[in-house]
Amino acid sequence: xxxxxxxxxxxxxxxxxxxxMRSIGRPIAVELARAGCDVVLTGTxxxxxRYPEDEKAAGWRxxxxxxxxxxxxxxxxxxxxxxVADPEAVEVLxxxxxxxxxxxxxxxxxxxxxxxxxxxxxxxxxxxxxxTVIDVNLTxxxxxxxxxxxxxxxxxxxxxxxxxxxxxxxxxxxxxxAYAASKAGIQALTAVMSQxxxxxxxxxxxxxxxxxxxxxxDDIPRGPQWEKFIDSRVPLGRAGAGEDIAHMTTxxxxxxxxxxxxxxxxxxxxxxxQH
Numbered sequence: 001x002x003x004x005x006x007x008x009x010x011x012x013x014x015x016x017x018x019x020x021m022r023s024i025g026r027p028i029a030v031e032l033a034r035a036g037c038d039v040v041l042t043g044t045x046x047x048x049x050r051y052p053e054d055e056k057a058a059g060w061r062x063x064x065x066x067x068x069x070x071x072x073x074x075x076x077x078x079x080x081x082x083x084v085a086d087p088e089a090v091e092v093l094x095x096x097x098x099x100x101x102x103x104x105x106x107x108x109x110x111x112x113x114x115x116x117x118x119x120x121x122x123x124x125x126x127x128x129x130x131x132t133v134i135d136v137n138l139t140x141x142x143x144x145x146x147x148x149x150x151x152x153x154x155x156x157x158x159x160x161x162x163x164x165x166x167x168x169x170x171x172x173x174x175x176x177x178a179y180a181a182s183k184a185g186i187q188a189l190t191a192v193m194s195q196x197x198x199x200x201x202x203x204x205x206x207x208x209x210x211x212x213x214x215x216x217x218d219d220i221p222r223g224p225q226w227e228k229f230i231d232s233r234v235p236l237g238r239a240g241a242g243e244d245i246a247h248m249t250t251x252x253x254x255x256x257x258x259x260x261x262x263x264x265x266x267x268x269x270x271x272x273x274q275h
Contacts, residue, residue: 012106013037013105014107015029015110016082016084017043018041018066019043019044019066020214022054022242024214025108027241030066031247032246033070033075033077034073037075038101039076040097040101041079042063044083044111045062046062084140084143085135087143098151104148107149107160113136114216118130121175142189154200157201159203160203160204160205162205163207165183165187165264166183166208167266167268169181169183170272183208187206190264205262206263206265208266209245209267210269210271211229211268212245217239226239252265
């Protein structure tokens with residue numbers, strides 16, 4: 001019987017930022033479970049009163065709900081509250097993963113700062129807003145890659161790190177300085193690290209999503225305005241879904257992606273085609 005992805009049975013995957021109902025992290029976690037991975041899910045421990053209305057209506061429980069979906073696929077799940085921007089918290093996270101599973105094989109750096117007051121010109125950008133975005137998006141990816149990458153390199157089994165970047169780190173649109181800089185930095189981190197750990201069998205790649213229909217885009221009302229927005233930007237004529245990113249992530253972690261490292265792939269319906 002041929003499966004979609006091979007080589008993932010029994011692997012342990014850590015997926016950060018995996019608690020949102022309409023997200024990228026959730027389908028990545030579920031797809032890795034379907035491919036045979038046990039999954040560690042991290043979230044910020046956000047209070048239920050901060051959930052979007054659709055999550056409240058669904059009785060959503062953040063990473064606990066995603067953990068239930070992983071278990072429904074017949075795999076083990078470990079939901080943990082953690083701060084990727086805190087060096088000590090990342091070390092503790094590794095210890096908890098090793099304590100529960102005895103290993104880690106895959107790291108998906110998906111956690112990201114909420115879309116907020118950083119979307120303004122550089123001359124008007126508050127230093128605190130800049131630091132928040134850089135700390136979570138870029139420094140968080142660095143810390144997870146540093147701490148878990150050391151484990152992967154020393155394990156003798158190799159492994160895979162997938163960093164969720166963005167086409168914003170290639171487009172450099174006005175009013176996105178903090179976000180674009182953080183995502184371009186992730187692409188640089190990916191390329192550099194891949195050359196450092198390749199001999200230990202560790203592969204490091206990035207995915208650059210385009211417009212994905214998640215809660216992060218809720219400032220644009222769904223309906224005619226949304227359709228016009230998508231039509232003007234996406235040649236394939238639809239917004240992406242979290243599953244589009246999940247499939248690429250799982251491929252890169254699988255045996256089918258075994259000769260790929262150091263790359264930053266656009267998964268965006270054709271929005272960015274420049275090289």
